[in-house]
Amino acid sequence: MSKTRATHAPSPRRALRAALGVAACLAAIGPATAVCARPLLLISIDGLRPGDIAEAPQRGLAVPNLRRFLAEGAHAEGVTGILPTVTYPSHTTLLTGAAPARHGVVNNWTFDPTQSNYDGWFWYASDIRVPTLWDAARAAHLSTGNVHWPVSVGQPAIDWNLPQIWRSGHADDAKLVAALSTPGLVPELEQAEGPYAAGIDDSVAGDETRGRFAARLIGLHHPEFLTVYLTGLDTTQHHAGPDTPEAHAVLERIDTVVGKVIEAELAAHPDADIAVVSDHGFAPVNRELNLFRAFIDAGLMRLDAKGKVTGWDAVPWNSGGSIAVVLARRDDAALRGGVAALLDRLRADPANGIAEVIAREEIARQGGNPQADFYLNLASGTMAGNWAGSAAPLVAPSHYKGMHGYFPADPRMRSIFLVKGVGIAPNQDLGVIDMRAIAPTLAAILGVKLAAAEKSAITLNGALNGGGR
Secondary structure: OOOOOOOOOOOHHHHHHHHHHHHHOOOOOOOOOOOOOOOEEEEEEOOOOHHHHHOHHHHOOOOHHHHHHHHHOEEOOEEEOOOOOOHHHHHHHHHHOOOHHHHOOOOOEOOOOOOOOOOOEOOEHHHOOOOOHHHHHHHOOOOEEEEOOOOOEOOOOOOEEEOOOOOOOOOHHHHHHHHHOOOOHHHHHHHHHOOOOOOOOOOHHHHHHHHHHHHHHHHHHOOOEEEEEEOHHHHHHHHHOOOOHHHHHHHHHHHHHHHHHHHHHHHHOOOOEEEEEOOOOOEEEEEEEOHHHHHHHOOOEEEOOOOOEEEEOEEEEEOOOEEEEEEOOOOOHHHHHHHHHHHHHHHHOHHHOEEEEEEHHHHHHOOOOOOOOEEEEEOOEEEEOOOOOOOOOOEEEOOOOEEOOOOOOOHHHOEOEEEEOOOOOOOEEOOEEEHHHHHHHHHHHHOOOOOOOOOOOOOOOOOOOHHHO
């Protein structure tokens, strides 16, 4: 019988855990502490900023389900992210505890200097080079589920998988998602919930659909570790900007989704812990720098009569508020020097909006893209302009009103971490933490270990282990 057709009857392990309840899990969660494994629901809200929760009343936001974490569990004042502060690298760090240089997902988009991959993203779990929480849970014989989490296509450690992927936005994308999901899972859930959200649908309505599917998956299969990813806030902040009525309205709808998924989880697992994270913050923008224009004019990129890239010596690899630069010949000192000089000239003009340029050694120190020889951090109000053909100007008004991707030291890029449940003391303020400390902390809740994590787990009994700072 297909596992997607069978209900997940309560296991003796889970029944015992529920019976033991709070008494069995009073030990602090920490890097050197053995604790009982507990079911875990992990929800990500793309682009959610700490102030949207901590200062919700002042901002006129009604988000009771998210606000409840502040009193009932532990929360970070902010989470310092990774280089770059964009969705796919961050979500992979949230599941591995490693920086992009180690886990391998170094951007949203794959490297595509000739524009031949049709805006392909790092969709495939095979690109992750280190163990994830899914892998660790599977090794510990815990059942796993996923709804739309980035970099999850083909992840063998997920029992019930609805991965994130799209190609064209055509109706055939629904067939693609169904084909790459756990066999039979999409039609099984659609019997009760109607059509699943299209892979390219990053609206709040798509979040509401995925929330219903997550609740249904929990009710049918009771995964002991479930990841759920919600995208609508990020989309709205890109188009309308952060701190706008449109963004606030979407976040309030997402708060309702979160409440319903939590309700389903606690009905299936009364002893579950719930964690809510985000991948990055947000900042307003009004202009964009098209570094492709400068590289074309300098002869570093060559185009045919139709504007197609036919050759390159150096090429930008955009990441929102920052830009990686890749050299075709890394050992070519003349090429490196010429590109460095070009970047210095561009940075010297404030109109171009370049705040700083770092080279290979500093990129490595920050755990960023090892393929990059330079990385540009753009100035406040400036974002990277995507490839728009050979006629695009160097600087133009931005097509978005909000952006992320700036270097992680920027306080505006801080994300969130909230957690509550059995054994986690209430009213804990964890201060500002490192994103790489989140995965080992969640691993401790699950009773598993992550060998590749670069920081220690956070102790959730009122104190932080020093490695989490």
